[in-house]
Structures are given as structure tokens and as C-alpha cells.
Amino acid sequence: MTPSPEGLHLSGFFAVRQTNYGGRACFAQRNISRGTIILESKEPVGCTVCYDFRKEVCHRCFHYEGGNTMKFKLSAEDLQAFVIKIYPSGKEMETLLKKGSFLGAGLWFCSDLCRRDFLTLRDVSVLLISFEKLLRLFQSQNKARAAQKSEETGADPIAADINKHIEQRWSQIETEWIPRLSKLKDTRQQMEAPILTEEEYISVRFVIDTLWRIRADNLKKELCTRNQAFECLQSNEISKIRRAPSLLMSQIKIFQTLYIILPFELKSFLTSTLFRHIIGADYANSFGIWELGLQSDARELLGYWMIPEASFFNHSCAPNVDKRRIGNTLHFVTNKDINANEQLCIDYSGILDLDVKERQKSFSENWFFNCTCDRCSLELKAV
Numbered sequence: 571m572t573p574s575p576e577g578l579h580l581s582g583f584f585a586v587r588q589t590n591y592g593g594r595a596c597f598a599q600r601n602i603s604r605g606t607i608i609l610e611s612k613e614p615v616g617c618t619v620c621y622d623f624r625k626e627v628c629h630r631c632f633h634y635e636g637g638n639t640m641k642f643k644l645s646a647e648d649l650q651a652f653v654i655k656i657y658p659s660g661k662e663m664e665t666l667l668k669k670g671s672f673l674g675a676g677l678w679f680c681s682d683l684c685r686r687d688f689l690t691l692r693d694v695s696v697l698l699i700s701f702e703k704l705l706r707l708f709q710s711q712n713k714a715r716a717a718q719k720s721e722e723t724g725a726d727p728i729a730a731d732i733n734k735h736i737e738q739r740w741s742q743i744e745t746e747w748i749p750r751l752s753k754l755k756d757t758r759q760q761m762e763a764p765i766l767t768e769e770e771y772i773s774v775r776f777v778i779d780t781l782w783r784i785r786a787d788n789l790k791k792e793l794c795t796r797n798q799a800f801e802c803l804q805s806n807e808i809s810k811i812r813r814a815p816s817l818l819m820s821q822i823k824i825f826q827t828l829y830i831i832l833p834f835e836l837k838s839f840l841t842s843t844l845f846r847h848i849i850g851a852d853y854a855n856s857f858g859i860w861e862l863g864l865q866s867d868a869r870e871l872l873g874y875w876m877i878p879e880a881s882f883f884n885h886s887c888a889p890n891v892d893k894r895r896i897g898n899t900l901h902f903v904t905n906k907d908i909n910a911n912e913q914l915c916i917d918y919s920g921i922l923d924l925d926v927k928e929r930q931k932s933f934s935e936n937w938f939f940n941c942t943c944d945r946c947s948l949e950l951k952a953v
């Protein structure tokens with residue numbers, strides 16, 4: 571059962587309470603005037619940049635220059651100068667450097683400042699080792715991937731009892747695949763890695779980033795609200811797989827890849843239960859990282875991030891809270907005066923100009939819920 575976020579202190583402006591129409595939601599704890607920042611989120615619990623923008627978006631501040639490649643990449647010298655000096659990470663890091671073939675871990679930055687800022691993050695070596703190993707594996711699969719693309723792939727059959735089917739597949743991984751893999755030597759294990767698509771590669775990176783941040787929070791002595799909120803997040807695992815059954819196989823490939831490549835610092839956190847919660851919570855809660863400064867129908871979706879403390883806002887087609895991104899910070903700002911106890915809602919969709927029927931269809935198909943906000947209820951009565 572998902573734990574309850576109701577006792578968590580996420581913001582001085584709102585508290586989380588149960589609704590009778592759509593799970594938990596945020597309610598103003600006092601009168602709030604228009605233009606107030608009710609939540610500022612600097613650090614997500616996990617984030618990633620979409621594959622198509624991997625060289626075009628700064629990995630630190632999400633700066634994007636209309637498709638230009640970012641100028642700053644990581645080098646082996648950077649690792650020597652920053653990472654190893656501060657956080658010697660032992661054998662795995664040495665191996666990466668010894669071969670003289672450091673690929674840059676697939677990370678790009680808009681400025682030297684962002685690059686340095688990233689390199690001095692706590693325990694960044696664990697993240698770099700994971701990303702670099704993944705990139706090497708992914709590149710080594712290029713030929714096999716090209717061959718696979720031209721083959722016809724049949725859709726997975728939809729099981730009558732989807733819950734049971736999902737549990738059975740994960741149980742096989744726990745009781746058969748992991749024990750079999752554990753008997754193999756490291757080099758043989760690498761050969762067991764499934765061939766990833768570009769989308770799956772990005773999902774592996776997202777999970778690595780999430781595990782790395784969860785670990786960092788766990789290492790802190792005091793209880794971390796962000797981690798507690800993360801545990802309370804709604805999961806859309808079942809609804810998503812019911813809609814697209816092939817996702818289950820894809821998730822298993824992502825898990826297997828992680829199991830094979832992760833350094834022990836992160837692997838010790840990787841259980842199928844945590845993995846499934848990360849993926850399921852991502853489906854239900856992640857925010858898009860959008861290109862700045864353009865109309866919603868003209869901007870690019872650069873990536874996505876999961877922000878647990880901001881994930882209890884329900885959607886409304888007449889939202890009273892706006893999202894504003896400045897670099898890697900997301901502000902939640904009231905767009906009108908709000909009374910105490912009023913519900914605080916954001917827009918999930920960017921489709922508020924559509925008519926109610928089209929909005930309802932889109933929410934049901936893409937977000938797996940029937941929107942019952944005040945505006946929809948009113949407009950549906952009129953139709």
C-alpha cells in the first residue's frame with residue numbers, strides 16, 4: 571500500500587489532503603495573494619534529457635539553443651582534476667581512465683560553469699561511472715540495434731489478468747534470472763545485457779539518476795521529506811501496461827541493464843520493488859522540461875523530471891497555480907488570490923484551449939483519468 575503524504579511538510583503554504591474525486595490534493599493553509607511562489611523546486615528526485623536532445627541540452631541547467639550542440643563535454647582530465655581528487659572511487663573509475671577512452675558519460679554542458687558545478691556535486695563519481703558504462707554498452711550494441719530495427723516486432727499479447735501477469739514476470743526475474751546471472755563472471759554478465767532502444771537508454775539514465783539521488787538523501791542523517799514524498803507517489807504502472815503491453819518487456823530490459831552495469835553503490839539499492847515504483851511514479855507524476863520562451867504548441871519537450879514535493883497538485887482546466895521554469899528551478903506561482911482551504915491546482919496538459927470533449931479524451935488517453943475539475947463539470951453539463 572502507498573504511504574500517506576498527509577503529515578509531510580512540503581510547503582508553508584499548503585497541506586495535502588484526500589479529495590473525494592481524485593486521490594490526494596493540495597489545499598491552501600491560509601489566504602495567499604496572487605503572484606506568490608508557493609513552492610520552489612531546485613533538485614528533482616530524478617531527471618533526464620530526451621534522446622534527441624542529448625547533445626543539445628545542458629545537463630546542469632537545461633539550457634537549449636534551438637538545436638545547437640552544447641560546447642562543453644567532460645574529459646578524462648576533468649575526472650582527474652575534479653572527481654578523483656575529491657571522491658576517489660576506486661577500481662571502476664581507474665578502469666575507465668586507464669583505457670584512455672573516456673567517452674564523456676554522454677553529458678553535455680552549456681558553459682564551463684555548469685560543467686564545473688556538475689563535477690563538484692557530492693558523489694558525482696558514482697553517477698559518472700554508471701552513465702559511462704551505460705554509454706559504452708549502448709554504443710557496443712549499435713550494429714545489433716540497427717539489425718533489430720529492420721525486423722518486425724510483434725506486439726505482446728494482453729493477458730486476461732494483467733496484475734497477475736506483471737507479478738509473474740517480475741517473480742521470474744527475482745527467482746530465475748538474477749540467481750542465474752549471479753553465477754556468471756563480470757564479462758559474461760555484460761553479454762547477457764539486452765539490446766536497448768534509444769528510449770530505453772534514456773529510461774535507464776533516468777533510473778540511474780533517481781537511484782543516485784535517493785542514495786544521496788539516504789546518506790544524510792536526518793529524514794528527508796523529498797524521499798518520504800517520493801514513497802507516497804501514485805503509481806500508474808498497471809494502467810500504462812494495460813494500454814501498452816510491450817512496456818512490461820521494456821521495463822524488464824531496463825531493469826536487467828541496470829542490474830548488469832551499476833556499480834555496487836547503486837546496485838545495493840536496486841530492488842524490483844523500488845524500480846517498479848520509480849517507473850510507475852514517473853508515468854503518473856513526471857513534469858516535462860519544456861523549451862523556454864515559446865507558445866506551448868511550438869516548444870520542444872527537452873526531457874522530464876520527477877519532483878515528489880510538487881506531485882500532489884491535481885489538475886484543473888482553470889488552474890490557480892502556474893509553473894515557471896528558470897534553468898533547473900521550477901517555481902509554482904499563484905495566478906489569482908486564493909482563500910484558505912481552497913484547492914491549489916496546476917495544468918498538466920497545455921490543451922486548455924480545446925473544448926471539453928477533446929480535453930476529456932486526451933486526459934483519459936494520456937493521463938488515465940477522467941477530469942472532474944469544476945470547469946469540466948460545468949462545461950459537460952452544458953454539452
Ligand SMILES: C[S@@+](CC[C@H](N)C(=O)[O-])C[C@H]1O[C@@H](n2cnc3c(N)ncnc32)[C@H](O)[C@@H]1O
Pocket residue numbers: 591592593594595802803804854855881882883884885886937938939940941942943
Ligand atoms: C500527479 S498525481 C496528483 C496527486 C494524486 N491525486 C495523488 O493522490 O497522488 C495525478 C493523479 O491525480 C488524479 N487527478 C489529478 N487531477 C485530477 C482531476 N482533475 N480529476 C480527476 N483526477 C485527477 C489522477 O488520478 C492523476 O493520475
